[in-house]
Amino acid sequence: MIVTLIVARAAAGTPSVEARFDVPFTPGQTVLDGLRYVRTHADPSLAFRYSCINANACKECMMVIDGKVAYACTTRLHEGVQHLAPLPNKRLVSDLVTEIAPPDERLFPRSQ
Amino acid sequence: MIHLQTDVLIIGAGGAGMYAAIEAAKAGSQVLLVDRSLIGRGGATVMAMMTVAAALGEQCPDSWENHFADTLAAGQGLCDEALSAILCEEGVTRIREMDDWKVGWAREDGHIKQAHAPGHDRPRCVYVDFLNTGPAVSKTLRGKVKNTTGVRRIGDVFIVDITVQDGVACGATGFHMESGEAVTLAAKSVIIATGGLTRLYGRNSASLNMGGDGYALALRAGAELIDMEFVQFFPIGHLAPRLVGLDPIMWDPFRYKLGGTLYNGLMETFEDNYATGPTRSDGNYVLTRDKATYAIFKEVEAGRGSPAGGAYLSFQHVPEAELRRNFGPVIDTLASNGIDLTKGPIEVAPIAHYHMGGVRVDASFSTAVPGLFVCGEAVGGANGANRLSGNGITEALAFGARAGQSAAAYAHTHMLCWTAHAAAATLDLLARRAQSRTANPAQMIAQLQALMASHVGPFRTQAKLEAALAEIDALADAVGDAPLASGLPFDAMLIDWLDLRNMVQVARSVVIAALARTESRGAHQREDFPGRDDAWTLNQVSALRGGVVELVARLPRTQLESVA
Ligand SMILES: Cc1cc2nc3c(=O)[nH]c(=O)nc-3n(C[C@H](O)[C@H](O)[C@H](O)COP(=O)(O)OP(=O)(O)OC[C@H]3O[C@@H](n4cnc5c(N)ncnc54)[C@H](O)[C@@H]3O)c2cc1C
Ligand code: FES
Numbered sequence: 001m002i003v004t005l006i007v008a009r010a011a012a013g014t015p016s017v018e019a020r021f022d023v024p025f026t027p028g029q030t031v032l033d034g035l036r037y038v039r040t041h042a043d044p045s046l047a048f049r050y051s052c053i054n055a056n057a058c059k060e061c062m063m064v065i066d067g068k069v070a071y072a073c074t075t076r077l078h079e080g081v082q083h084l085a086p087l088p089n090k091r092l093v094s095d096l097v098t099e100i101a102p103p104d105e106r107l108f109p110r111s112q
Numbered sequence: 113m114i115h116l117q118t119d120v121l122i123i124g125a126g127g128a129g130m131y132a133a134i135e136a137a138k139a140g141s142q143v144l145l146v147d148r149s150l151i152g153r154g155g156a157t158v159m160a161m162m163t164v165a166a167a168l169g170e171q172c173p174d175s176w177e178n179h180f181a182d183t184l185a186a187g188q189g190l191c192d193e194a195l196s197a198i199l200c201e202e203g204v205t206r207i208r209e210m211d212d213w214k215v216g217w218a219r220e221d222g223h224i225k226q227a228h229a230p231g232h233d234r235p236r237c238v239y240v241d242f243l244n245t246g247p248a249v250s251k252t253l254r255g256k257v258k259n260t261t262g263v264r265r266i267g268d269v270f271i272v273d274i275t276v277q278d279g280v281a282c283g284a285t286g287f288h289m290e291s292g293e294a295v296t297l298a299a300k301s302v303i304i305a306t307g308g309l310t311r312l313y314g315r316n317s318a319s320l321n322m323g324g325d326g327y328a329l330a331l332r333a334g335a336e337l338i339d340m341e342f343v344q345f346f347p348i349g350h351l352a353p354r355l356v357g358l359d360p361i362m363w364d365p366f367r368y369k370l371g372g373t374l375y376n377g378l379m380e381t382f383e384d385n386y387a388t389g390p391t392r393s394d395g396n397y398v399l400t401r402d403k404a405t406y407a408i409f410k411e412v413e414a415g416r417g418s419p420a421g422g423a424y425l426s427f428q429h430v431p432e433a434e435l436r437r438n439f440g441p442v443i444d445t446l447a448s449n450g451i452d453l454t455k456g457p458i459e460v461a462p463i464a465h466y467h468m469g470g471v472r473v474d475a476s477f478s479t480a481v482p483g484l485f486v487c488g489e490a491v492g493g494a495n496g497a498n499r500l501s502g503n504g505i506t507e508a509l510a511f512g513a514r515a516g517q518s519a520a521a522y523a524h525t526h527m528l529c530w531t532a533h534a535a536a537a538t539l540d541l542l543a544r545r546a547q548s549r550t551a552n553p554a555q556m557i558a559q560l561q562a563l564m565a566s567h568v569g570p571f572r573t574q575a576k577l578e579a580a581l582a583e584i585d586a587l588a589d590a591v592g593d594a595p596l597a598s599g600l601p602f603d604a605m606l607i608d609w610l611d612l613r614n615m616v617q618v619a620r621s622v623v624i625a626a627l628a629r630t631e632s633r634g635a636h637q638r639e640d641f642p643g644r645d646d647a648w649t650l651n652q653v654s655a656l657r658g659g660v661v662e663l664v665a666r667l668p669r670t671q672l673e674s675v676a
Contacts (some may be wrong), residue, residue, distance in 0.1 A: 044552040046599030048232030055359040058153040094601040
């Protein structure tokens with residue numbers, strides 16, 4: 001099966017452009033599996049956050065998937081098109097990465 | 113460039129790093145706790161779902177010496193007994209302290225409940241329901257660190273090198289992942305608490321951040337590694353169908369609460385064919401981890417594997433009500449993955465799970481480099497050739513506390529010795545990063561993982577190990593010394609390249625030690641040298657020589673006078 005991931009890509013302060021990636025998958029695989037496939041096979045520069053991969057313990061992989069805030073590691077891929085965008089209410093860092101650390105755990109604590 | 117200074121710098125905010133921070137601050141030091149991920153979220157601690165071993169004597173009478181004896185037995189003659197003793201004795205203090213801090217150890221009849229995990233002589237392992245041990249431990253420590261004065265926490269800081277001045281650790285150098293800016297951190301003492309290396313392998317239970325950074329940091333700083341050949345494979349890691357929202361090793365508590373039967377691809381049971389040594393009276397779960405790994409590997413090799421290349425694990429004998437009583441919401445998570453344990457088996461296989469080896473330390477957790485301390489899974493020696501289940505978290509907490517105390521004591525009696533010159537090589541490396549459209553470091557990591565899985569798994573031969581060594585050295589050449597980069601903030605390529613730089617060095621240290629050890633013991637099984645050879649009751653030490661990891665010493669095992 002193939003899914004087309006349409007990713008809103010941008011660095012902070014630049015307009016976002018849509019990148020399309022066709023990703024082969026088997027049923028049950030997740031959006032995070034798909035993104036990691038893109039990094040390994042298509043575009044190693046695509047930025048997204050994750051740590052734990054399977055456990056849904058780190059809570060770092062939150063993004064907007066088809067219009068809803070969700071974890072990339074628990075959202076399944078499906079045939080057709082899936083739209084991925086960074087969290088809207090956090091400061092954009094790059095591509096799907098936003099500043100999610102609590103303010104008192106940041107290097108620059110005053111940035112919001 | 114950002115420059116910060118502190119008394120004690122701690123790299124890695126898992127159980128070990130956070131405990132070290134609390135203890136170092138308690139001893140009066142200013143502490144800087146940094147992590148490449150978010151604080152308390154990046155490593156193994158937050159993912160652990162099972163049990164934590166400590167001789168509390170709540171379930172039945174127990175003493176730390178019993179736990180110590182089991183730890184040494186599992187370690188098959190190779191434990192650094194001074195470290196094992198700290199794990200077992202001070203583990204009790206830490207687990208009680210965590211209870212005071214309201215971690216929520218499961219209770220029964222007014223006492224802390226202790227489960228009987230394999231390899232332990234009695235019920236000894238505490239946990240937090242349901243499969244919530246690691247998240248609860250992490251959350252408790254995060255809260256505690258936050259409320260400890262004197263600790264500054266910073267996430268998204270990737271440490272690239274320990275910074276060394278005249279052979280003494282004087283801080284660390286890295287970069288801020290969000291901005292890409294270089295970061296230099298001056299400290300009177302430095303603690304590596306970066307966890308293990310299981311991301312080196314294709315099938316693993318690792319997080320992104322467990323490619324063995326700490327071993328590479330220690331090597332390049334001039335410290336030594338010990339027991340690097342001993343990588344523990346967890347026998348019944350989840351294999352199929354794709355399971356998300358749960359850690360891949362979560363079938364273990366199912367097995368010791370509910371039994372659970374392993375079948376090969378022909379639906380025959382096979383565990384008994386491989387079991388030796390003491391069996392439990394209830395007949396359940398008799399194989400320790402290395403033996404179960406062996407059994408499944410051998411079945412797959414003989415063409416009797418399950419479709420995805422492992423074994424079937426069935427809980428069909430367990431009534432649904434019983435499943436739900438024991439695992440509550442976990443049953444719903446399984447259902448959302450399309451898994452109904454009453455209807456059919458799942459598939460499991462051995463996956464890389466823990467690393468017994470690590471940085472060589474003494475009982476104060478200091479390394480061969482003055483000012484450099486190590487704690488947690490990054491330390492080698494306490495578990496010898498194989499780790500008892502439940503010793504991982506206990507060791508993280510007990511060693512973390514000790515290292516925090518030692519590093520604070522060191523900081524009290526030493527001055528900052530930072531010089532800009534000491535950080536220059538690492539800053540130059542980062543400055544050399546260049547954008548590339550051709551090379552893909554993520555793909556090279558996948559290649560290394562596949563190689564380690566096929567050639568340096570739990571069952572090894574000289575031919576395979578030699579082939580692996582040649583390929584690793586070729587990969588190291590391909591990695592070179594100019595980082596690849598995308599040039600974007602949160603530079604995925606730079607991060608992958610730096611990971612790869614560490615991973616090839618650490619992979620080499622595993623392979624050379626495995627190649628030299630011509631016997632089979634614990635997690636290291638040589639198919640061309642079956643059986644244990646008492647002449648090999650020694651620990652192998654490696655270090656950098658001319659920029660390359662080499663074996664530098666063999667240490668005969670000495671027993672602790674007081675307990676032996
Ligand atoms: C899935 C899983 C389940 C487990 N279950 C159990 C269990 O039930 N019971 C048990 O006793 N043991 C268990 N273990 C083992 C145990 O969890 C670990 O041994 C222990 O938690 C290690 O703690 P630590 O603090 O040393 O390292 P970790 O918790 O791994 O923390 C290391 C931290 O260092 C950071 N880091 C790494 N490199 C860098 C760098 N270059 N710069 C900055 N930061 C860095 C990482 O992001 C991470 O946050 C399990 C392990 C895994 C993987
Ligand atoms: S990757 Fe950890 S919660 Fe999604």
